[in-house]
Amino acid sequence: MGYEYITYHTIPEADVLNDILKLHEDIFGTSDNLITNMLSKSKLLVIIAKDGKKIVGYKIGYTIDSTKFYSWLGGIDANYRKQGIASILMKKQHQYLRNNGFRIVQTKTMNKWRNMLILNIKSGFDIIHTYTNEKGIHKIILEKNLVK
Secondary structure (H helix, E strand, O other), rough: OOEEEEEEOOOOHHHHHHHHHHHHEEEEEHOOOOHHHHHHHOOOOEEEEEOOEEEEEEEEEEEEOOOOEEEEEEEEEEOOOOOOOHHHHHHHHHHHHOOOOEEEEEEEEOOOHHHHHHHHHHHEEEEEEEEOOOOOOOOEEEEOOOOO
């Protein structure tokens, strides 16, 4: 099935942002102050996947410094999983990063998001650290060298 992929180098327009927010809430059960948090990030990169007019997936990240990028959030509509959309979003993000001089992409995940953990490892990420946050949640930090 052919999906359309669109890249934004800033916060998308209101209708796209609202659709991302709704999808985020459907996946994670909360908005997590997503819009406020997006506004606080420097050099935001948002890539969406669309099926017609419907946003079915997204990947959001931001610049840490001139060579390191943080792949922050992403998700796929439950009805569109297992179709390779997450992999394509990741490949598009990493190609954009390579084209713009980034050398490292970092992300964090948790054991409960096993599909994302497995996709990251299959895509060349290495686990570099784990920790337990202030809420007692175990986090896994992964990095990928983009210039190998």
